[in-house]
Amino acid sequence: MYRYKEIYSDIKKDILRNHYRAGTVMPTQDELAKKYNVSRLTLRKSLELLIDEGLIHTQQGSGTVVRAQLTNNSKELLPLDLPIGTTYSHRDQDITSKILSFGARLPNEIEQKSLKIKSNEPVYEIRRVRLKNGKVYSYEHTIMPTRIAPLDEKILKGSIYGYLGGERNIFMTDARRVIYAESASEYSSKALEIKKNAPLLVIEQIAYDQKGEAFEYSKARFDEDHSKFVIDVHRNEFWK
Amino acid sequence: MYRYKEIYSDIKKDILRNHYRAGTVMPTQDELAKKYNVSRLTLRKSLELLIDEGLIHTQQGSGTVVRAQLTNNSKELLPLDLPIGTTYSHRDQDITSKILSFGARLPNEIEQKSLKIKSNEPVYEIRRVRLKNGKVYSYEHTIMPTRIAPLDEKILKGSIYGYLGGERNIFMTDARRVIYAESASEYSSKALEIKKNAPLLVIEQIAYDQKGEAFEYSKARFDEDHSKFVIDVHRNEFWK
DNA sequence: TAGTGGTCTAGACCACCTG
DNA sequence: AGGTGGTCTAGACCACTAC
Numbered sequence: 001m002y003r004y005k006e007i008y009s010d011i012k013k014d015i016l017r018n019h020y021r022a023g024t025v026m027p028t029q030d031e032l033a034k035k036y037n038v039s040r041l042t043l044r045k046s047l048e049l050l051i052d053e054g055l056i057h058t059q060q061g062s063g064t065v066v067r068a069q070l071t072n073n074s075k076e077l078l079p080l081d082l083p084i085g086t087t088y089s090h091r092d093q094d095i096t097s098k099i100l101s102f103g104a105r106l107p108n109e110i111e112q113k114s115l116k117i118k119s120n121e122p123v124y125e126i127r128r129v130r131l132k133n134g135k136v137y138s139y140e141h142t143i144m145p146t147r148i149a150p151l152d153e154k155i156l157k158g159s160i161y162g163y164l165g166g167e168r169n170i171f172m173t174d175a176r177r178v179i180y181a182e183s184a185s186e187y188s189s190k191a192l193e194i195k196k197n198a199p200l201l202v203i204e205q206i207a208y209d210q211k212g213e214a215f216e217y218s219k220a221r222f223d224e225d226h227s228k229f230v231i232d233v234h235r236n237e238f239w240k
Numbered sequence: 241m242y243r244y245k246e247i248y249s250d251i252k253k254d255i256l257r258n259h260y261r262a263g264t265v266m267p268t269q270d271e272l273a274k275k276y277n278v279s280r281l282t283l284r285k286s287l288e289l290l291i292d293e294g295l296i297h298t299q300q301g302s303g304t305v306v307r308a309q310l311t312n313n314s315k316e317l318l319p320l321d322l323p324i325g326t327t328y329s330h331r332d333q334d335i336t337s338k339i340l341s342f343g344a345r346l347p348n349e350i351e352q353k354s355l356k357i358k359s360n361e362p363v364y365e366i367r368r369v370r371l372k373n374g375k376v377y378s379y380e381h382t383i384m385p386t387r388i389a390p391l392d393e394k395i396l397k398g399s400i401y402g403y404l405g406g407e408r409n410i411f412m413t414d415a416r417r418v419i420y421a422e423s424a425s426e427y428s429s430k431a432l433e434i435k436k437n438a439p440l441l442v443i444e445q446i447a448y449d450q451k452g453e454a455f456e457y458s459k460a461r462f463d464e465d466h467s468k469f470v471i472d473v474h475r476n477e478f479w480k
Numbered sequence: 481t482a483g484t485g486g487t488c489t490a491g492a493c494c495a496c497c498t499g
Numbered sequence: 500a501g502g503t504g505g506t507c508t509a510g511a512c513c514a515c516t517a518c
Contacts, residue, residue, distance in 0.1 A: 003508065023451060028484065037510045041281075044486085054414050057450050060485045061516030067414070067452025068356070077418060080320070081473050116308070173475050174294050174307070178317060180468040181421040181441040199439035201421040210297055211263060212307025228420040232469065233321050235413050242487065268503065279489045284505085300504045301497030 006045040007036050015055055015066055024057065025063040054234040077230035078178065094134070099156055100127035100191060104146055111143050114206050114217040122146045126156060129191050138189040142218040151210040170215060174208040179229075184221075192223050199224045247258050247276050247286040255295055255306055262308040266296065269304070294474040317470035321415065334374070339396055340367040340431060344386055351383050354446050354457045362386045366396060377466040379431040380459040410455060412446040419469075424461075432463050439464045 011032075014020050023150040025031070033043040047064065050056045058064045107115065107123045112217040115123070128143040142160075144151070149168045151160070182202050189196040200221045251272075254260050262264045266272070273283040286305065290296045298304045325378050347355065355363070358395045366382040382400075384391070389408045393402070404410040445457040468470040 004506080021452075030484090033372075039510090040485095041509095042507055045506085054448075054452075057452065058485065059450070059516080060514060061483080063484060063516095064425065065451060067448070068454075072288060078394070080471060105281065173297065175473045176470065177473065178468050178470050179320065179419060179441070181439040181462070181464045183439045199421040199423045201419070201441070208294075208307070211300070212294075212297065213263075213304060214308075222421070224421045224423070228418050230416065230418050233415045233417065244487080270503090279491090280504095281490095282488055298504065299497080300495060301502080303497095303503060410496085 003036075003038055003040050004045040005049070007032075007038065007043065009087075010036075010050040011046060011050060012053075012055065015050075020066045022066050022068040025065050028063065051175075052234060054232060077228050080229045080231040094132070096131045096134075097157055098129045098131065099153060100129060100139075102126050102151075102153060102156060107143065111217055114141070115145060115214045117145055124151055127191070128156065134225075136191075136193050138220050138222050139188055140220045142215050143218060148215045164215075170209045171173055172207045172216075173210045174212070176206045176208075178204040182221075188221055192221065194223055201227070201229070202227075243276075243278055243284040244282050245289070247278065247283065248289040250276075250285060251290060252293075252295065254291075260306045262306050265303040265305050271400050272341050292474060294472060310331075317468050320419075320469045320471040332415070334372070336371045336374075337397055339372065339393060340369060340379075342366050342393060342396060347383065348376050351457055355383070355385060355454045357385055364391055366391075367431070368396065376431075376463075379413045379428060380458055380460045382454050382456060388455045404455075410449045412447045414452070414457075415451045416446045416448075418444040422461075427460055430460065435462055439470070443469075 012019075018161050020026050022239065025055055027035070029040050029043055029047070036043060041051060047056065047058065051058065056064055057067050065133060102124070104122050104124050106119060107121065111117075111123060117123075122145070124142075124144045124146055126140075126144070128140045128142070129136055130138045130140060148170065149164060155163050161172065178203055181224045182200050183197040184192065184194060184200050186196060186199060189198065194199075203220045203222070205216070205220070206219050207218075209215050251260075260266050262278055267275070269280050269283055269287070273280045276283060287296065287298065291298065294305055295307060297307050342364070344362050344364050346359060347357060347361065351357075351363060352359055357363075362385070364382075364386055365383045366380075366384070368380045368382070369376055369382060370378045388410065389404060395403050401412065422440050423437040424434060424440050428434060428440060429438065432440075439474065440463065443460045443462070445456070445458050445460070446454050447458075449455050
């Protein structure tokens with residue numbers, strides 16, 4: 001545990017416990033550095049974490065102010081800047097998968113472009129329904145180059161990411177997500193057990209590993225009644 | 241212009257020009273610091289910016305690797321982590337507004353909770369259609385406490401944010417956005433000139449100023465055929 | 481003008497990965 | 500074991516805001 005993370009946790013506690021009250025200025029960086037017996041740079045690293053979380057706002061010349069707190073994340077809201085569809089985002093829930101189809105083929109043009117692969121490089125194509133506590137909540141269509149790692153039905157029923165990380169040392173460090181609405185197709189509506197043409201939220205994702213290589217292209221579709229997504233944006237510099 | 245930003249731009253240029261090639265390791269931080277004649281700390285701040293952009297990946301012990309580049313932002317994709325509906329995100333486009341309704345009233349419960357105001361504090365209610373190059377592309381429903389700033393129709397036809405920043409020193413530094421799909425209501429479908437029950441993408445936003453106070457609660461609705469949204473997620477630490 | 485946060489240095493030591 | 504990135508120091512100076 002590093003010093004700057006300890007201090008970050010400590011100050012955060014003080015903010016959440018209203019020791020530093022929202023809307024008021026905090027002690028100066030010099031004072032805080034002295035209090036924790038560290039250099040100002042270390043203290044500043046702690047403050048940076050708090051800024052990223054939107055808990056404080058610093059301004060040259062005026063000081064560090066404690067920001068009013070965002071309303072707490074409702075459990076119904078899924079964060080858009082974390083992995084989706086993993087046990088990660090549904091810690092307490094029971095997430096399972098039903099495999100609709102599993103096979104391999106050559107990639108179409110969009111898949112070639114998204115994954116930056118040649119037309120002759122085979123990909124897995126997987127269609128899965130995800131269930132939360134036994135109830136359908138999303139339908140996922142996944143494309144993955146076969147060279148990334150061999151897959152089988154057993155892996156698909158568990159966590160693909162867990163397998164890739166544990167056995168293959170492949171981690172999703174970056175992702176591009178594209179979000180839009182569409183009306184349910186024949187196939188989607190059957191998979192999600194809803195009416196045809198019902199409004200769906202679609203999240204397209206290209207997942208990149210630590211080397212910046214795309215290893216997965218997927219579309220996840222969500223029923224209108226399930227899963228709202230949330231993203232908190234924090235900027236210390238103004239959008240001028 | 242600070243030194244670390246200059247160096248950031250310089251290295252970025254080198255990456256984009258393929259001087260540092262994707263997948264290869266860059267020179268060590270010591271070497272780069274020496275090259276630019278700065279301390280390692282300054283050099284590290286430059287690298288941090290590149291990490292945030294997803295251009296490089298650092299790993300203790302192994303070095304700094306250049307990441308394969310994300311496909312360029314198509315102009316059709318609107319970033320989810322920047323202000324929406326402003327001229328900001330549509331620099332070259334001609335954005336105008338048509339006011340559907342403008343008035344003031346007392347807030348309902350959701351609005352009170354979202355804006356953290358009392359039930360007797362009046363709010364403006366504004367319905368606007370946004371047009372891009374003369375064509376309808378979104379319908380916005382905005383709630384703003386009247387105490388924030390006096391509004392009139394002239395301001396509403398231009399940029400609210402421009403007015404708040406310029407005349408009132410209020411800037412949106414933070415925002416919470418909730419995204420989901422819904423089917424077009426009677427009112428929405430007329431505003432967007434589409435069929436009833438067509439799938440819409442809804443973006444609810446609570447905007448916070450630099451002091452952390454909520455000053456706007458809005459819902460923006462987008463036709464399925466317009467405006468896909470995108471978010472690029474970068475993590476230097478693995479999601480383990 | 482005083483006081484705040486922002487940048488920057490030169491150097492030390494630690495944590496982690498790869499041979 | 501050697502080399503890399505990560506943390507941390509003590510102090511200096513600059514940029515900005517408020518009085």
